Structures are given as C-alpha cells and as structure tokens.
Amino acid sequence: MKTHSIITIKTLEDLHAFAARLKQYLALPAILALTGDLGSGKTAFTQQLAEAYGINELLPSPTFTLSNVYKQHDLLFVHADLYRLMDTDEITLLGLSDYFAEPNTVTVVEWADRLTALFPPQTIWLHLTLLEDNSRLLTVKSANKEFWWRFESKSGELSR
Ligand SMILES: Nc1ncnc2c1ncn2[C@@H]1O[C@H](COP(=O)(O)OP(=O)(O)OP(=O)(O)O)[C@@H](O)[C@H]1O
Numbered sequence: 001m002k003t004h005s006i007i008t009i010k011t012l013e014d015l016h017a018f019a020a021r022l023k024q025y026l027a028l029p030a031i032l033a034l035t036g037d038l039g040s041g042k043t044a045f046t047q048q049l050a051e052a053y054g055i056n057e058l059l060p061s062p063t064f065t066l067s068n069v070y071k072q073h074d075l076l077f078v079h080a081d082l083y084r085l086m087d088t089d090e091i092t093l094l095g096l097s098d099y100f101a102e103p104n105t106v107t108v109v110e111w112a113d114r115l116t117a118l119f120p121p122q123t124i125w126l127h128l129t130l131l132e133d134n135s136r137l138l139t140v141k142s143a144n145k146e147f148w149w150r151f152e153s154k155s156g157e158l159s160r
C-alpha cells in the first residue's frame with residue numbers, strides 16, 4: 001500500500017490546486033495534521049482547503065484561541081493551531097479530539113507534532129518544507145488505506 005507522496009508547490013496557485021485535489025480524496029470526518037517550520041505555509045494551506053469547501057473568510061490562524069470552528073451548510077470546518085500548546089492538559093479544554101469523529105467535519109490542525117499522540121491512524125499528515133527558492137515541498141503521509149485507495153483510483157496525482 002502507498003503510504004506517502006511528495007509534491008512541489010511553487011506558488012499560491014499551486015497550493016490552491018493541491019487543496020482542491022486533496023479535497024476529492026477526503027472522506028468525512030477527515031483529520032489533517034499539519035507540520036513544518038514557521039512560515040512554511042500551514043495557514044495558507046488551511047485557507048485554500050477552507051475555500052475548496054466554500055468557506056471564503058478564514059479568521060487569522062487561531063494561535064491564541066487554539067481553535068476556530070466554521071459552519072458551512074452541513075459542514076463543520078475546524079481550524080486549530082497547537083503552536084502555543086505547552087501543557088497537555090490544555091487539550092482537554094480544547095476538546096479538539098471530540099471533532100475527530102463528528103460527521104461532516106474537517107479538522108485541520110497546525111503544529112500537530114506538538115501532540116502527535118492525539119491523532120488517530122486515519123489522520124492525514126502534511127509536512128511542509130520551505131525551500132530556498134520560496135517553493136514548498138509537501139509530503140503527504142497517512143496510514144489511512146481508504147484515502148490512498150481513493151487517491152490511486154482518481155488519477156493518483158495531487159498536483160499537475
Ligand atoms: N505556496 C506558497 N506560495 C507562496 N507563498 C506562500 C505559499 N504558502 C505560504 N505562503 C506565504 O508565506 C507566508 C507564511 O505562510 P503561513 O502563514 O501560511 O505559514 P505557517 O506555516 O502557517 O506559519 P506559522 O508557523 O507561523 O503558523 C504567508 O505570507 C503566505 O502567504
């Protein structure tokens with residue numbers, strides 16, 4: 001079984017196209033865990049994915065509130081950022097994992113590596129690396145068989 005895929009994102013337009021394609025491979029509820037250096041594009045990706053779901057106005061990254069929840073018709077789009085997470089007790093307050101099994105919910109978590117143990121095996125991990133020429137290398141990793149099955153059956157490409 002495929003477990004990872006690496007793609008190059010050169011511009012915000014590429015990121016837009018990537019997010020739109022990725023959406024096609026997601027089954028809800030979906031959990032996306034984002035990792036990568038400061039400024040590598042985690043929030044930019046979240047914005048593009050939200051847009052793919054019809055949410056056009058994403059609030060600034062929820063670094064201080066830890067999570068923002070958007071409702072778009074039947075869909076719940078949860079944007080969390082664990083950058084400030086210092087104490088694992090905080091996660092209880094956040095109640096983030098409650099969203100993981102909610103029907104019709106997409107949960108996107110920036111700085112997910114701050115609490116790796118929170119994420120179930122079906123999580124789709126996206127790691128962003130900022131390269132010198134300002135392009136991004138995006139690694140998709142997951143043990144979610146259904147995700148890869150959809151990925152392979154629908155052309156097997158995440159960007160073009
Ligand atoms: N693929 C891209 N092409 C061009 N610019 C990008 C791309 N991705 C992100 N950027 C720009 O890089 C800057 C930082 O991006 P962003 O805030 O999304 O990073 P981040 O990973 O969320 O950072 P943080 O770690 O602070 O949360 C923004 O100005 C954003 O518009």
Ligand SMILES: [Mg+2]
Binds near residue numbers: 042043044061
């Ligand atoms: Mg961010």
